Amino acid sequence: MSEVTNEIEAVENPPTPQHLPRAADLDPRAEKRAEQQVALLFTLSGVGSLMLIIAYVFIPLNAFIFIPVMGKQNTQQLTLGLGMAFSLFFLGMGAVLWAKKLMPETEVVNQRHEFRSSPQDREDFVKTVKDGIAGVKLGRRTLIKRSLGFSLGLFALPPILLLRDLGPLPKKQLETTNWKAGVRLVSDPDNRPILARDLQVGAVVQTLPEIPAGTERLLSDIAKDPVLLIRLRPEDFQLTPAKLAMTHDGIIAFSKICSHMGCAVALYEQQTKHLLCPCHQSTFDVTRGAKVIFGPAARPLPQLDITIDDQGYLIARAPFNQPVGPSFWERNSQ
Amino acid sequence: MTTVEKSIGNVANFVDERLGAAGWMKKSLNKVFPDHWSFMLGEVCMYSFVILLLSGTFLTLWYDPSQRDVIYDGVYAPLKGLKMSASYASTLNISFEVRGGLLMRQIHHWAANIFMAAIVAHLLRVFFTGAFRKPREFNWILGILLLTLGFVEGLFGYSLPDDLLSGTGLRITSSIIQAIPLVGTYISFFFFGGAFPGVGFIPRIFTLHILLIPGIFLAAITAHVMLVWYQKHTQFPGPGRTEKNVVGHPILPVYMAKAGGFFFIVFGVIAFLSAVASINPIWLYGPYTPGQVSAGSQPDWYMGWLDGLVRMAPPLETHAFGHTISWNILIPALIVPGIIFTGMALYPFIESWITGDKREHHLLDRPRNVPNRTALGVMSITFVLIALINGGNDILATNFHMSINSIMWSTRISIFILPPLAFIITKRLCLSLQRADRELVLHGKETGRLVRMTSGEFVEVHEPISAEKRWILTSHEQPAALELPAIDSHGVRRPGVIKNRIRLRLSRAHAVAVPKATAQELKEIENH
């Protein structure tokens, strides 16, 4: 151990200070007063409990009371809570005050012991362990040793295997959505098909793929299918010809599921034509095919190829050409 | 002997004849606990955990952990007739139709927030005072484990109501899991029981939230407290206090009354908060569906810094060989916290490696006397705070009319600049405080009284400080830096040249100090 102290020159450690008597130790009147204070706190606690009982039994759920600063409060919630708070808080305060003012509170000194065991104990322990292990004679029993290794090696596998049925294998579920060629875009949540001519410049519509009447949507479908329709003036687009071909008369469709962490990206700023994700502030430029212009997202939002059917309703012309939503290991992003 | 004493005696006799507990109990009841307000922070943690168990049990009596679709038909009109999960509907039912249910929900949630806050405050106290040093490293690691468990437990609790905010949190969790290379997609599918949001996660996280994790919590907290009990509490330096003793109040009656009373006070404060302040009004968020989101979707405060890191991450992804690696998620959400938590867990060992100090320590450090450690702590706090601020950047922007883009950019830059700056400033501040301590010991307190000397000059009268104070200000050790010459005392070349150089550097930085006042210097001044 290196020499790390400078004890020789240290200032002297004074003794533990004497216990100074408190007012209640000396003056019977102070003692009486302290007693009364403690009793008052305990009484207040009891009053709190009573308040809780009364509130529970007599105050209806839909009564309200005006409290300055806070506004109209639910009376039952407030009185139940305050009753409970008083009942607990003052009980605690009473006990602490009792201890502080009236209980004997002389400080005492305990000695510490070093945690290291005595050399004898340590030696004995090592010997016991060694003797025990020697008795097993593992070194000589090679057959047992090898078969035990085999057994233990496999032992850990069944518990992991047993968890296999927690869920299905991913297969292509992250790569695919329910968008197919010819599927109509319908508004969320009321499932109305959308006429292209009904969309004004500056309009957005939250849409989902049409499903047969009477069927229910799975939440896991709503987690990947939502599409945001936005109408711009066609001259606002700065898209590659391929991406421009995927729009219809100024209407462009993006996956609403953020390419970063899957939140619903739908804060569309009509003037700047930017889309903002409220979770982590990734910002996408709609005119440039939802290119990321700010924030942590690394990929543009996938664009859906849309057109209209013979009745003028918007339909998908093809499925998404890439997986929607957040990245995952198997995703081919090249 | 009164009848009461007699009957207590009978019970004690009954127990002792079977368990032989008297000897052990006698020893335990004589245990001494030093008094300091900061020693109560750990108690706040333990008590809020008990409150969480009590209020949580109450909630399970009505909560229905199921993702089954139901049509809401409760008393809250603005949600009537909507399709939602049974778990959300039952949480609404607890809030509006069970008397005291909303109060209990709020107690549970406030207690969780305070639990985590108290853990952090307790951890900072232990860190800054050096209470983690030998022999308490195990307890430090247990504490880090409890903190980590707290994050997970809190996240699951936040997810159980299955409202829009819960779901948004889970969506982000699922993305983090998915981002893990190789196995992420599979883990996510197994955890959620399919593609997000899956069909099985509510019952699963319910079991984890109310059984498995609280069980581990209970075991770890018991071990944590038993170790404190066995190793005896640390104490601040003071008159009569040494490394060999512990000065304080015995368990009976003062400590018992105070600690017991404090449980009710903590419960009372949390109940008061729950009575007057609304927390997580799930009825306003609406049921979760993945196509919706609210502006200002935030996690609870203890996850806020992670969210802030995720927000400020650069848009980095690697696309190669048909695979995608999302650095923009992996770095802020897994790698950085992984490094921070591992570093925290290993810190006691790192520090003792730097100082070469392998002795037991029961007297606490005053933070100023260990400038390097204190500066490191303040640096870490600065880092987390900047991340936390960015985690709430949209709320700050809305309430103080700022731009999220400028908040984001300033936190992106300051997360690299401010923590090192905080380190330097704190270290200097510590050294200045040490200098002030030295002045105080040698020259006493300034009294503000001026006295005219016979020579005509004015001198301020300095009052000497008490012997107790003098001891507190000088009792600490000032270890010298390690010396690791390339050739050791046996004339043998020391292995690990680079490792030794690093260790030497760190050791020198750690040993920087203003020499404390010594008895000799004091004597010289007195004789002067």
Next chain:
Amino acid sequence: MKFLSRNRRHRAVAPLLLGIALLGIGTTFNIASASMKTPSSTFARSAAVEEGRQIFLKGCSSCHGINSEGGAIAPALIGVGAAAVDFQVGTGRMPMANSSAQAMRKKPVYGPEATAALAAYIASLAPGPGVPTDAVLNYERDGSAAKGGELFRNNCAMCHNFAGQGGALTQGKYAPTLMGVAPKYIYEALVTGPQSMPVFSDKTITPEQKLSLIKWISSVQNEKNLGGATMGRNGPVTEGLLAWVLGIGMLIAIAVWLTTKAR
């Protein structure tokens, strides 16, 4: 007025009042300078349209162009309809006085008659959405709060927050709070898409759905405090702050008291 008196102690009041004062001064200056310009031509129109045109030429044309054709800093107003004018001028957003990131809601510069005249003038330029009448706005009768809530969470919550308290957009722009906004203005904002807000025409969100939205917003606004003070309905950020400041703060204060020796 109720909104004003309720929020008079809001922390944003002082900067807001200052802002309004500055904008007021700016507006006066702007109107004064605009009045220097003379109208180029006159048409025979109804009295209201003519009155509106006069106001427009004085107060609006310097930015929006003498024929409402738009300018470098302000959009064209042809075809925006009476609803847009009623919203922008009626909520005090226009005239804007100086070009900041976004026009704020403030005390209207023009009274109801002047606003109506301006609206009539702009509506006369080209057809556009009109101002909804009180008969149309009977949301209490025709709306459903539950359906409105669902629509709100689908179309509005991402910008205006789950409880309509407003939220941040990019570069300092923001979605304003919907609390205390008259139903008429919510309706008009939906159909006209002011500033950053997209357009939600009657074809994409039907009039009945709009009334449901308004009914839900008003039910949230009038909702009494069910679980205690709402703290701005900002979500977990304020909750965390309160847990530290009030929760840990109070407990530390008590711990200090608990561990000091009694005298």
